[in-house]
Amino acid sequence: MPDTPAPPPVILGDEPGSFPHGVLAERHPAIIRQVRDAFPYDPAVHHALDALLESCAKGVVEPLPADAHDLARWRDWGLDGSVGRSWFDVPWLWSESYFYRRLLDAVGYFGPGVWQGIDPFRPFKLAELDAPETDEELAALDALETRPAAERARALLHGSLWGNRADLGFRLSDSEAATRDAVPALVADDSETLWALLPPVLPPADEAPTVCLIADNAGRELIPDLLLAAHLLATGRAGRVVLHVKPYPYYVSDATPTDVVDALRRLTAAPGAAAEHGRRLWAALADGTLTVRAHPFSAAPLPFTELPPDLRAEFAGAALTLVKGDLNYRRLVGDRRWPPTTPFADVTAYFPGPVAALRTLKSDVITGLSAGTESGLVAAEGQRWRTGGTHALVQVRP
């Protein structure tokens, strides 16, 4: 029997100077400082934030409070094996995710108390939704209305793809990120395979398939994601879209159900075509052709190889699952030091149905590049192309 090579090591945050180490040592403390200043928190919250800051810098992973509503779930997700170890020595994917869980504890998000249910990142998300750039992006939809269907489809797919640059956690630790020019040529582009997985135009309604969209950021990423969903439904390329968001605030700007409502309100209040799309999406939620789900696993510190049975069944029944963003990509392929030419189809073979990743590159993990693409990127940029947010990909495993 041929030997299956062992997968490369899981990424830890223990190497000073590495990207993951920087996230734990610099990005997380910066997030704590921003959150602290964003609300008139009481002394108890300030103390808890101080303790988290101290713990992140030199402490170890501490247990959840004994009465935490999700203690059993986190134990299933590996809490006992991480407690007492340094944040830097457990898998980076795990420690980042747990950081956000602890931050929500510190600000009283899970209550009881006055801060229960208050999203500590909401002021940043709303500022972005109100930004003039959002108006410009929505106004551009008017000109798109009269374009041929294939051009509209491409523009909306690319809008959703590049919307992934709108990641507030990333911008927080990299102040030049928003101004750095994107490189339009994709490092991998399976768009044709993606479209081929969906029926071309307006099939009878009962034949139109389900598309799942695992969303990433709120605001300027979620709006183009919703517009893509609206396009799939309006053209009959999907009969139903299931939008997966996070059950609670996560990675600063990740979308929650509240953010979906905010984005829809923003669309319906805009002038021109944007409002029409917003109204259609609103109606689609009412008639069930668009569904929002906030499954606990969406904020789990685990790769998608650990999908629970209900999600496996759901994705198995979809014609296509669109996986948005950098973190979801890490969860999809595994947060490991893959050689960049590792076939995407191999590392996603376990996924229960056809899957497409739409992602701008903001962390070290990468698969599915041709040898020529990789060497061209390295020659031009060293390893910066992996984390700078200027490159993007569309990868599909039919």
Ligand SMILES: O=P(O)(O)OC[C@@]1(O)O[C@H](CO)[C@@H](O)[C@@H]1O
């Ligand atoms: O998933 P997103 O929003 O595209 O990006 C998330 C991100 O900014 O956060 C992680 C590091 O904290 C990286 O995976 C990536 O850089």
